[in-house]
Amino acid sequence: MPSAPSFRVAADVGGTFTDIVAFDEASGRLVFGKTLTTPTRLVDGIVTGVDKAGTSVSLARLFLHGSTIAINTMLERSGAKTALLTTRGFRDIYEIGRINRPQAYNLFFRKHQPLIRRSLRFEVNERVGAAGQVLTALDEAQLADIARQLHELEVQAVAILFFHSYCNPAHELRAKELIEQWCPGTYVSASHEISQEYREFERTSTVAANAYIGPRIKTYLGEIQERFAREKFAGSFYVVQSNGGLFDVAQAQRECIRMLESGPAAGVIGARAVCERLDLDNAIAFDMGGTTAKAGVVLERQVLMAGNIMVGGYDEGLPIQIPLIDTQEVGTGGGSIARIEEGGGLRVGPQSAGAAPGPVCYDLGGSEPTVTDANLVLGRLSAGNFLGGEMKLNFEKARQALSSRIAEPAGISLTEAANGIIRIAATTMSNVVTRVTTERGLDAGDFAMVAYGGAGPLHASMVARELRIPKVIIPPSPGHFSAYGMLMADMRRDFVRTWFRAVDKLDFAEFESLFGVMEGEGIATLARNVPERERIRCVRAADMRYVGQEHPVEVELPASLFEARDPAALKRVFDDVHMQRYEFNAVKEPAEIVSLHSTVIGMLDKPVTSAIAALADGESRSPTPSSRRPVYFTESGDFTDTPVYDRAMLLAGHSIAGPALVEEYASTTVLLPGDRMEVSRYGDLVITIARS
Amino acid sequence: MSATVSATSTSATSTAARVDPVITEIVRNAVVAISEEMKTNLMRTAYSMVIYEAQDFTVGLFDAKGNIVSIAIGLPNFIRGMSDTIKAMLLHYASEGDNGAMAPGDVLVTNDAYVTGSHLNHITLVVPIFHEQRLVAFSACMAHWADIGGALNILTRDIYSEGLQVPILKMYAAGEINKDLLAILRMNIRIPERGMGDLHAQTAAVRTGAKRFLELIARYGAEQVLSSIAAIMDHSEAMARKQVLSIPDGEYSAESYMDDDGVDAGKRIPIRVKVTVAGDEMTIDLTEVSMQVKGFYNCGEAAGRGCCQVAFKCLTSALEKPINEGSFRPLKIILPPSRVVSATKPAPMRRWMTYPMTVVDTIFKAMAPAIPDRVIAGHHADLMTAAINGNMPGDGKLFIVYGGLIGGGWGAKYGADGSNATICINDGDTHNSPLEQVEAKYPMVVERYGLREDSGGAGRWQGGMGTEKKVRATSEWMFNAQVERVYCRPWGLVGGHPGAGNSVGVQVGDDKELRFPSGKVLGRLLKPGDAYILRSGGGGGYGSPLDRPLDIVEADLIEGYISRQKAEACYGIVFEGASSRIDRLATEAKRAKLRSLSGAIAERDNEDPLAEEAALLEAGNEQSKGLYFTEGMLFPLRCC
Numbered sequence A: 001m002p003s004a005p006s007f008r009v010a011a012d013v014g015g016t017f018t019d020i021v022a023f024d025e026a027s028g029r030l031v032f033g034k035t036l037t038t039p040t041r042l043v044d045g046i047v048t049g050v051d052k053a054g055t056s057v058s059l060a061r062l063f064l065h066g067s068t069i070a071i072n073t074m075l076e077r078s079g080a081k082t083a084l085l086t087t088r089g090f091r092d093i094y095e096i097g098r099i100n101r102p103q104a105y106n107l108f109f110r111k112h113q114p115l116i117r118r119s120l121r122f123e124v125n126e127r128v129g130a131a132g133q134v135l136t137a138l139d140e141a142q143l144a145d146i147a148r149q150l151h152e153l154e155v156q157a158v159a160i161l162f163f164h165s166y167c168n169p170a171h172e173l174r175a176k177e178l179i180e181q182w183c184p185g186t187y188v189s190a191s192h193e194i195s196q197e198y199r200e201f202e203r204t205s206t207v208a209a210n211a212y213i214g215p216r217i218k219t220y221l222g223e224i225q226e227r228f229a230r231e232k233f234a235g236s237f238y239v240v241q242s243n244g245g246l247f248d249v250a251q252a253q254r255e256c257i258r259m260l261e262s263g264p265a266a267g268v269i270g271a272r273a274v275c276e277r278l279d280l281d282n283a284i285a286f287d288m289g290g291t292t293a294k295a296g297v298v299l300e301r302q303v304l305m306a307g308n309i310m311v312g313g314y315d316e317g318l319p320i321q322i323p324l325i326d327t328q329e330v331g332t333g334g335g336s337i338a339r340i341e342e343g344g345g346l347r348v349g350p351q352s353a354g355a356a357p358g359p360v361c362y363d364l365g366g367s368e369p370t371v372t373d374a375n376l377v378l379g380r381l382s383a384g385n386f387l388g389g390e391m392k393l394n395f396e397k398a399r400q401a402l403s404s405r406i407a408e409p410a411g412i413s414l415t416e417a418a419n420g421i422i423r424i425a426a427t428t429m430s431n432v433v434t435r436v437t438t439e440r441g442l443d444a445g446d447f448a449m450v451a452y453g454g455a456g457p458l459h460a461s462m463v464a465r466e467l468r469i470p471k472v473i474i475p476p477s478p479g480h481f482s483a484y485g486m487l488m489a490d491m492r493r494d495f496v497r498t499w500f501r502a503v504d505k506l507d508f509a510e511f512e513s514l515f516g517v518m519e520g521e522g523i524a525t526l527a528r529n530v531p532e533r534e535r536i537r538c539v540r541a542a543d544m545r546y547v548g549q550e551h552p553v554e555v556e557l558p559a560s561l562f563e564a565r566d567p568a569a570l571k572r573v574f575d576d577v578h579m580q581r582y583e584f585n586a587v588k589e590p591a592e593i594v595s596l597h598s599t600v601i602g603m604l605d606k607p608v609t610s611a612i613a614a615l616a617d618g619e620s621r622s623p624t625p626s627s628r629r630p631v632y633f634t635e636s637g638d639f640t641d642t643p644v645y646d647r648a649m650l651l652a653g654h655s656i657a658g659p660a661l662v663e664e665y666a667s668t669t670v671l672l673p674g675d676r677m678e679v680s681r682y683g684d685l686v687i688t689i690a691r692s
Numbered sequence B: 001m002s003a004t005v006s007a008t009s010t011s012a013t014s015t016a017a018r019v020d021p022v023i024t025e026i027v028r029n030a031v032v033a034i035s036e037e038m039k040t041n042l043m044r045t046a047y048s049m050v051i052y053e054a055q056d057f058t059v060g061l062f063d064a065k066g067n068i069v070s071i072a073i074g075l076p077n078f079i080r081g082m083s084d085t086i087k088a089m090l091l092h093y094a095s096e097g098d099n100g101a102m103a104p105g106d107v108l109v110t111n112d113a114y115v116t117g118s119h120l121n122h123i124t125l126v127v128p129i130f131h132e133q134r135l136v137a138f139s140a141c142m143a144h145w146a147d148i149g150g151a152l153n154i155l156t157r158d159i160y161s162e163g164l165q166v167p168i169l170k171m172y173a174a175g176e177i178n179k180d181l182l183a184i185l186r187m188n189i190r191i192p193e194r195g196m197g198d199l200h201a202q203t204a205a206v207r208t209g210a211k212r213f214l215e216l217i218a219r220y221g222a223e224q225v226l227s228s229i230a231a232i233m234d235h236s237e238a239m240a241r242k243q244v245l246s247i248p249d250g251e252y253s254a255e256s257y258m259d260d261d262g263v264d265a266g267k268r269i270p271i272r273v274k275v276t277v278a279g280d281e282m283t284i285d286l287t288e289v290s291m292q293v294k295g296f297y298n299c300g301e302a303a304g305r306g307c308c309q310v311a312f313k314c315l316t317s318a319l320e321k322p323i324n325e326g327s328f329r330p331l332k333i334i335l336p337p338s339r340v341v342s343a344t345k346p347a348p349m350r351r352w353m354t355y356p357m358t359v360v361d362t363i364f365k366a367m368a369p370a371i372p373d374r375v376i377a378g379h380h381a382d383l384m385t386a387a388i389n390g391n392m393p394g395d396g397k398l399f400i401v402y403g404g405l406i407g408g409g410w411g412a413k414y415g416a417d418g419s420n421a422t423i424c425i426n427d428g429d430t431h432n433s434p435l436e437q438v439e440a441k442y443p444m445v446v447e448r449y450g451l452r453e454d455s456g457g458a459g460r461w462q463g464g465m466g467t468e469k470k471v472r473a474t475s476e477w478m479f480n481a482q483v484e485r486v487y488c489r490p491w492g493l494v495g496g497h498p499g500a501g502n503s504v505g506v507q508v509g510d511d512k513e514l515r516f517p518s519g520k521v522l523g524r525l526l527k528p529g530d531a532y533i534l535r536s537g538g539g540g541g542y543g544s545p546l547d548r549p550l551d552i553v554e555a556d557l558i559e560g561y562i563s564r565q566k567a568e569a570c571y572g573i574v575f576e577g578a579s580s581r582i583d584r585l586a587t588e589a590k591r592a593k594l595r596s597l598s599g600a601i602a603e604r605d606n607e608d609p610l611a612e613e614a615a616l617l618e619a620g621n622e623q624s625k626g627l628y629f630t631e632g633m634l635f636p637l638r639c640c
Helices: A043-054 A069-075 A140-152 A170-180 A200-230 A249-254 A262-278 A369-377 A397-409 A414-436 A454-467 A477-488 A507-527 A557-562 A567-582 B012-016 B021-045 B080-094 B179-188 B190-221 B220-247 B300-315 B355-367 B434-440 B551-561 B564-569 B583-594 B600-607 B610-623
Strands: A007-013 A015-022 A029-036 A060-067 A081-089 A121-124 A135-136 A157-161 A185-189 A236-242 A244-246 A281-287 A293-297 A308-309 A319-320 A328-330 A335-340 A347-351 A447-451 A469-476 A491-502 A536-546 A553-554 A593-601 A629-633 A638-646 A655-659 A661-662 A668-671 A676-679 A687-688 B057-063 B068-073 B108-109 B122-131 B132-143 B169-173 B251-258 B269-278 B280-283 B331-334 B384-389 B398-404 B442-451 B467-473 B477-483 B505-506 B513-514 B519-526 B531-535
Touching: A007 A043, A007 A262, A007 A477, A015 A043, A015 A477, A029 A043, A029 B355, A043 A060, A043 A200, A060 A200, A060 A262, A060 A369, A060 A477, A069 A200, A069 A308, A069 B477, A081 A140, A081 A200, A121 A140, A140 A170, A157 A170, A157 A200, A185 A200, A200 A249, A200 A319, A200 A491, A236 A249, A244 A249, A262 A281, A262 A293, A262 A447, A262 A477, A281 A414, A281 A454, A293 A414, A328 A414, A335 A369, A335 A397, A335 A414, A335 A668, A335 B610, A347 A414, A347 B021, A369 A397, A369 A414, A414 A454, A414 B021, A447 A454, A447 A477, A454 A469, A454 A668, A454 A687, A469 B477, A477 B280, A491 A507, A507 A536, A507 A557, A507 A593, A536 A567, A536 B505, A553 A567, A557 B398, A655 A661, A668 A687, A687 B505, B021 B057, B021 B068, B021 B132, B021 B190, B021 B220, B057 B080, B057 B190, B068 B080, B068 B220, B068 B442, B080 B108, B080 B122, B080 B132, B080 B300, B132 B220, B169 B190, B169 B384, B179 B190, B190 B220, B220 B280, B220 B300, B251 B355, B269 B355, B280 B300, B300 B331, B300 B355, B398 B434, B398 B477, B398 B531, B434 B442, B442 B583, B477 B505, B477 B531, B519 B531, B551 B564
Parallel strands: A007 A060, A060 A236, A081 A121, A081 A157, A157 A185, A281 A447, A447 A469, A638 A661, B280 B331
Antiparallel strands: A007 A015, A015 A029, A236 A244, A244 A491, A281 A293, A293 A328, A308 A319, A335 A347, A469 A687, A491 A593, A536 A553, A536 A593, A629 A638, A655 A676, A661 A668, A676 A687, B057 B068, B057 B132, B108 B122, B108 B169, B122 B132, B251 B269, B269 B280, B384 B398, B384 B477, B442 B467, B467 B531, B477 B519, B505 B513, B505 B531
């Protein structure tokens, strides 16, 4: 007799692997599956991965999904034939962009390339002013003419961007309605549905991307639904957004762009869950994989957010203006290539050997030494025990490549070369952590670091040393951590709405009613999935600045402000935040509001992480190593005979003094000399970094 | 307290042998990260849009002699300004102790235009960094203040009318703020709260740089860090020498001109450069650049030398980081005083940035015969700004805003078309302002911001397109434009055609657009309903337009980047009757015939649609007589 659906299944589809983590509510058990991504039909990989985890789609009560498909569709330029309708006078805004040249001395610099070519960008006779007033009415006759052209051109998707639609969306709404009516089957997206913030270029780019990727993602999510229906899936299907929250699959099909950074966002949500179970307030989420390292921040149990991202990199990329978890990235990963520059400098990355040909030691044709090769030569990785022994590494090839390409030309020993590579990698990665902490007025030394991704546990302690981070936590199954994070996410809607107002002249009734509108919409959306009103939480914030300043800071608005209705109190809250963030404020200067932020959260039940087996009273706190091998450490200046532990054998309460290695299926944790590690009751490896 | 001001050993050869390549790389990453952090720090806290959006600033770290260790731009053409300012400060505080000495906790300041090489709005703050009582480095920050006093809406004729001059002083002495200086600053600038906000932001940025540099020393030791820095410079020098060595030896020269200095209308200003390459060294000689001028288009020696270094860096180490002094060691610069790019007191300097851009472009032009695949055709070479000021319709408060910054066309180069709508070479990561924000903040409505079709110079690779922006006033305000390169259009290379020149227009109500004999329009009062129009030039083309593949010309026609008229006149295209289809056979025949006529391309050029533009300009000349210099039409500003 088939059992009742009791699993919550999370699937994180990446470029190389599809990771599955499932939680069985009946037994309180977490199960894991990893399988190669199947690019032609991604849903096949998901179903295989779920089976590999020892469960099945039919047993799932809840399916949570994150995928790189949105970002890949943009980067590969494999989206739909898309047109843009925009305000008269501005069809080139998308191409002109912000006119900047980040590579200031590069005469061969290439600026961003729009997703929609010029001949498919149409100007519409209409104009709304900055206060929302209609300056020119929408010319519906002209729109009808454009619709005919769209039909003839066989356009599949239409993006609409009209000026100041964030304060008056009437023209965008009407145009969308008419285009949907006249061009049935076309995917139509209006800018205010995705972003209600000013900045016409960024909003254009955002709505254009949404329309461009829309048809493909709508189909993709539809395929999963169909396949799951055949597999007798009867649960709810939610998709992870870049803000770390979940939304319903139907909404995901309309607002695809919100899936953009679902994997990295889920990792930071997972880090927050680790903070909760270990009773930590602040943590840096550090994710290192094959090609990049990423960092995000949990501050007082809240995940820090950003307002936009450049897809394709800062220099040449396209901006997407949506609320998302603030993660910074650097091109350093296990596959990063080390090389000697002309003139003798030793560089690591950003070029990567990727998965193919991969590091030299994979023996798949790679010839340039990588960070992974350096780890192997230093004894940190095991040639025989990589991926649980599924993949043998070629030590000799790695050694030769490092000797001939790095050590000899630089005039240093092989060990110095290999150790130099991982030291350089650690400092580069520490700089990316700095970008999310010190550059936001935070001191990395006040944070713990939750490290995950295949390569995170190998390097985390070195990165932590660079930044005087006192504690590093390696959660269980660090290679599946983003999928795990999805299980810990809530339903969420974020609204940001540009609303320029002087604080001293603030009309609280209007102020509050605007929040009311956003909250009402959020609650109505979430009510389908979270009907209990007591599970819904609303958070209000505003972007504020001193009059004359350009860059606003986000200020959370406590409920008491709306009871007191006192502009001076609001000003004081802002002054305090400004002081905290920038170490100065200007109490006598007037302030203004730029945008309102409303977050509506529908809290879901989370898996209760169960404790792992613990040491019995009187048992030794020191576990028995499964093997020993020589490993090089800077701290000891030589290869040291180092114990190696099998993570699966560790019990809660175990304690290990560095140097040591802890191996598990897809990663290895390095414990440096002087550091000490304890196993938490949930199986986290909690490393206390020695004070240098 | 007294501290030793002594330069550390930078003797490269003696230190290089002891340098650890791993630490060197770590230090290299660190100094880049520190300067980037200073930049972010400044941008996030700055008040002025000029700093935040336009990124009119430069921050960096310097060695104990004032040489560049790492700078984060900001403003690429300010590459020398801070280093030369620090060197002047070293000299100032070394002289006989009259000025005291630099000490820990000091923050030095100046805006001396002849030291920074630029204008008085550029306030430079410098922190001398001490380690165990020894001066080891400097952290510095230049940022553009929206106002520094001085006269608005006129063509200044000397430095005294351009605002407050701050000599080399201590803004903070051993951690104590200089209250007297603060009071003087507050009294002399319009909108002092902005200036004070920017001062805070700059102070925080330079102190952050100093703090991080000392942390680096604490981690790796002073000697390791300083010898790594020496090694980084040596490495950059070696890379640059290798690049110069690959350029054929010889003497290369080129000439261009500026429209005029704003005073002597129509009198062209010659820009002549001579570049000599011998082995692994390059010499740029600016002796033949025009003597300094009466109008405010001069800049100081730091900027003159800066533009040589900018050109040199573009040609030899464009992407190399950190930007450091080592890269420039193979470059010698000959620049006697009193040239328009080495002006001496009391020359007016307010538009310091304009001429050096054309100097840079002209250096590329000179080098084209030697390294045709590494240079670029001429670009629009102007910031394309409109200085606007007035009183807000509601509360009457004074506002000052930079309209414009519209970007323009860049030159084509071997292998690629020029970049469309991109900021000129003086600036780097400079952004235009979101129009929705401009409309929300100021009494104006933008009617159009788009590409200027046909403005890119024709060529095998086409020059980038300029832009056009039309802005209508919704209340009274003053409009000033100081746009150059209206006549000296961005030139093509290797047979490519020139792009369109820059231009400025004003429309009174719905009347016909008024055109001006140059791009210089000062103190023009716009009433509600009046509009200004800025048009930036296109880039020059590269290679013969007759060699541009037909598929690409066809795509440009479909996308509307070029007109049918331009395709016929410049690209030798023959259409199938009145249709928009290219008659390929007839086109090839026409192109063959044109190729056989020597000088045909130059003749074709006269027929291109830009000729019409030139005619318009001439018409405007007549129409707007008496409107040229309108200094008398001063608008009564009320400061609130």
